[in-house]
Amino acid sequence: MQKGGVIMDVTTAEQAIIAEKAGAVAVMALHAVPADIRKAGGVARMADPLIVSQIIDAVSIPVMAKTRIGHFVEADILEALGVDMIDESEVLTPADDQFHIEKLHFTTPFVCGARDLGEALRRINEGAAMIRTKGEAGTGDVSEAVRHMHAIMGKIRELKGKSEQEINRVAREIDAPADLTAETAEMQRLPVVNFAAGGIATPADAALMMRMGADGVFVGSGIFKSEQPEVMAKAIVEAVNNFDDPKALAEISKGLGLPMKGLSIGQIPKEEILQTRGW
Amino acid sequence: MLTIGVIAIQGAVSEHVAALEKVSSGLNCKIETIKKKGIVSHCDGLVIPGGESTTISRLLRFEGIDKELLDNEHIPMLGTCAGLIILSSYQDKDVEGLGLMNMQVKRNAFGRQAESFELSLEVTVFDSPFDAIFIRAPAIKQVGNGIDILASVEDYGVAAQQGNKLALAFHPELSDDLRFHKYFLQLLDSSS
Numbered sequence: 001m002q003k004g005g006v007i008m009d010v011t012t013a014e015q016a017i018i019a020e021k022a023g024a025v026a027v028m029a030l031h032a033v034p035a036d037i038r039k040a041g042g043v044a045r046m047a048d049p050l051i052v053s054q055i056i057d058a059v060s061i062p063v064m065a066k067t068r069i070g071h072f073v074e075a076d077i078l079e080a081l082g083v084d085m086i087d088e089s090e091v092l093t094p095a096d097d098q099f100h101i102e103k104l105h106f107t108t109p110f111v112c113g114a115r116d117l118g119e120a121l122r123r124i125n126e127g128a129a130m131i132r133t134k135g136e137a138g139t140g141d142v143s144e145a146v147r148h149m150h151a152i153m154g155k156i157r158e159l160k161g162k163s164e165q166e167i168n169r170v171a172r173e174i175d176a177p178a179d180l181t182a183e184t185a186e187m188q189r190l191p192v193v194n195f196a197a198g199g200i201a202t203p204a205d206a207a208l209m210m211r212m213g214a215d216g217v218f219v220g221s222g223i224f225k226s227e228q229p230e231v232m233a234k235a236i237v238e239a240v241n242n243f244d245d246p247k248a249l250a251e252i253s254k255g256l257g258l259p260m261k262g263l264s265i266g267q268i269p270k271e272e273i274l275q276t277r278g279w
Numbered sequence: 280m281l282t283i284g285v286i287a288i289q290g291a292v293s294e295h296v297a298a299l300e301k302v303s304s305g306l307n308c309k310i311e312t313i314k315k316k317g318i319v320s321h322c323d324g325l326v327i328p329g330g331e332s333t334t335i336s337r338l339l340r341f342e343g344i345d346k347e348l349l350d351n352e353h354i355p356m357l358g359t360c361a362g363l364i365i366l367s368s369y370q371d372k373d374v375e376g377l378g379l380m381n382m383q384v385k386r387n388a389f390g391r392q393a394e395s396f397e398l399s400l401e402v403t404v405f406d407s408p409f410d411a412i413f414i415r416a417p418a419i420k421q422v423g424n425g426i427d428i429l430a431s432v433e434d435y436g437v438a439a440q441q442g443n444k445l446a447l448a449f450h451p452e453l454s455d456d457l458r459f460h461k462y463f464l465q466l467l468d469s470s471s
Binding site: 001002003004005020021022023024026031060061062081082083084107135137211237238240242245 | 287288289290291293305312314329330331333334337339342361369371372373377386387391392414415450461
């Protein structure tokens, strides 16, 4: 039950404990945070199961871990380790350019990234129990997460008041299942929780995503690439609870030290963009 | 007019609000979400939803709501999942139960996410079983004086009542069965 919370990327048991103490609702176990994955280049894979197990043993909150897109054996391994949720993630190098994992075959719930409504509904149709915006991971530039949240929420609003025929046409246009599109139109939200992720680096960034309608946020490199991770982690948790209170946000944002340095989206060569992985 | 406050720090807030709206429709009743101090004392009933107990516990302290709950312990309260832990006397390095109910609890008593389950549960105060959804659920190990176990799984209590306080280890707000929310409303009636 992660709604209204902050999920933090961690690479060691020590970092997981810091995240738990700060009030994270879950941690994402990785071998490197996205900013370092980006820097290192090469093939990015599932984290070492030893690290994942150490993190599971270190904290009482849920532990998530990432599998490569389409790599159902990495997902099997993560399920065997006992992770609480699996992220089929574009941050890692995709293993399959044709099929995402058939997530309905797993007991462990999945979270998947999406850039627009069609992509979100395709993932839900495969069994994703949670959607997150892709954003552009490891940049500290929130603009892509904002773009993806606009795309998803805007399209949902467009569905309002449409007839069944019109909804079916939209479903075809966005390549999404008709029943899920109709359900989304009716509920005026995704049928599963929708978190923001990718480039969130400050309490204000987190609150911005909540104001745009996110059910919660993932913070990747933004915590452990900042100058004072413990302080930043606590502040982002508090900001998500106070996202609609500017006075509280002003207090929460004071004296946190430097956020992660970051990389603006315009500086990244096209072939190094992560969000276009998956479809 | 009755006001029911739902602690809205994190977790299954909207689901509880929706369930309370359904059971109170037609009654003169207002549902209010609580993220800050200053509201608790005006409420006739309070719900502490499920979520992550570490997060909820820390933010209750940060916002000063923990003290308000202790100062207003006469108000009927319903705690579900993490809310059950908050009502109990549980203490560890990250979670401080408020001790409003006289019971010892265990966090994640039934295992991790993959061990979550749904169960048709016999409840002492209902005529027929309740379909209960357990997600990384806590459980009641031991209870003190004045507290009744309303339902059990294995050796654990999973629903308990102490006067006008009700604690459930599962998520009644995620099922369509509103009997526990109705039962809670009756606790408000008998207190006022």
